[in-house]
Every structure is written in C-alpha cells, then in structure tokens.
Amino acid sequence: MAQVLLNKRFVVGECAGRIVEVEAYTSDDPASHCYRGRTARNAVMFGPPGHLYIYFTYGMHHCVNIATGADGDGQGVLLRAVVPLDGIELMRARRGDRPDKSLTDGPGKLAQAFGLDLADNGAVAEVYDDGVAPPAMPLIGHRIGITRAVDWPRRYRVP
DNA sequence: GGAACGATCTGC
DNA sequence: CAGATCGTTCCC
Numbered sequence: 001m002a003q004v005l006l007n008k009r010f011v012v013g014e015c016a017g018r019i020v021e022v023e024a025y026t027s028d029d030p031a032s033h034c035y036r037g038r039t040a041r042n043a044v045m046f047g048p049p050g051h052l053y054i055y056f057t058y059g060m061h062h063c064v065n066i067a068t069g070a071d072g073d074g075q076g077v078l079l080r081a082v083v084p085l086d087g088i089e090l091m092r093a094r095r096g097d098r099p100d101k102s103l104t105d106g107p108g109k110l111a112q113a114f115g116l117d118l119a120d121n122g123a124v125a126e127v128y129d130d131g132v133a134p135p136a137m138p139l140i141g142h143r144i145g146i147t148r149a150v151d152w153p154r155r156y157r158v159p
Numbered sequence: 160g161g162a163a164c165g166a167t168c169t170g171c
Numbered sequence: 172c173a174g175a176t177c178g179t180t181c182c183c
Contacts, residue, residue: 023166031166033179041179059176061167078166108167118178146166 003156006134011126012114017082020158027074030148034074045076054121061108
C-alpha cells in the first residue's frame with residue numbers, strides 16, 4: 001500500500017521532490033498517533049485519504065504524512081525522504097546552504113525544505129505519477145526513531 | 160492543573 | 172552523544 005508512493009512526484013508550490021523513502025502507520029500500530037483513537041491532532045488521518053497530516057515534535061520539527069485510510073480509518077504514510085527535483089534554490093534558502101542530498105533526506109528536513117508546518121495540516125496532497133514506476137523490489141526495513149513496535153517492517157526505500 | 164515524552168536534527 | 176524546545180496526551 002505505502003510502497004506505491006515510492007518514485008512519485010511530491011509537489012508543494014514551486015518545490016517538488018521524488019519520494020524515495022516512506023513508512024506506513026496503521027491504526028493497529030502501537031507507534032501510530034492513531035493507536036489511541038481520534039484526537040484533535042490526528043483528526044486528518046481519520047478523515048478521507050489524500051490529505052496532509054502534519055505534526056510538530058521535539059519542540060522544533062514538523063513531519064509530513066499522507067492520510068491513506070478510508071474516512072473513519074486512521075491510517076497514514078510518513079514521508080521520510082525525497083530527492084529534490086524543483087525549487088532547489090528555495091529549499092536551500094529555507095534549509096541553509098548544504099548539499100542537495102541533505103536538503104530533504106529526513107522527515108523533519110523535507111518538511112522544512114518544502115516550507116510545510118501546522119498551517120498546512122489537512123491540505124490536499126499533491127502527488128503525481130510522472131512516469132517513474134515504483135521499484136519492483138523496494139528495500140524493506142525496520143523502523144527508526146520510535147520506541148514501540150520498532151521491529152515492524154513498515155519502512156520502504158527505493159534501492 | 161501538571162508532568163512526561165516524543166514518527167528528529169544538529170553540532171560538539 | 173546530548174541538547175534543543177514545545178504541543179499533545181495522560182494521569183492525578
């Protein structure tokens with residue numbers, strides 16, 4: 001389900017990136033924000049699919065998800081890394097002068113590079129198929145940066 | 160009403 | 172490898 005997003009084009013304004021790493025969060029996942037039911041924060045993930053669920057964490061970072069479950073089902077896919085395609089100068093202005101790769105190779109980094117914050121929570125996600133097929137055999141790995149259900153193989157990467 | 164804890168990143 | 176830094180959640 002989540003791996004179909006791999007190699008898709010993610011667009012926000014003049015910035016675009018190719019999705020190369022995602023992580024699936026289902027409602028039965030103890031690590032998911034939806035695990036304990038609907039709240040004001042996670043309402044977007046319980047809503048209809050195709051909307052951005054953006055949350056703030058560690059007092060300084062935003063992370064970007066795309067709601068994937070049907071209306072009423074709390075599911076989403078966390079965007080963990082993209083490769084910059086368009087608007088790279090703008091990304092560099094937001095992120096500081098760094099190599100292209102390090103502009104968007106982490107959940108908090110790509111949120112900052114695309115200029116996404118809580119104001120964009122609930123916005124319609126712009127994800128396009130521009131002809132690059134998802135990898136036939138994505139790399140599947142255990143998860144990072146969480147404390148619960150770490151072993152669940154829910155992280156998908158483009159080789 | 161308060162305390163604990165992050166789906167992280169950066170610089171030391 | 173520890174600190175930054177604050178919204179959300181849960182417990183009293």
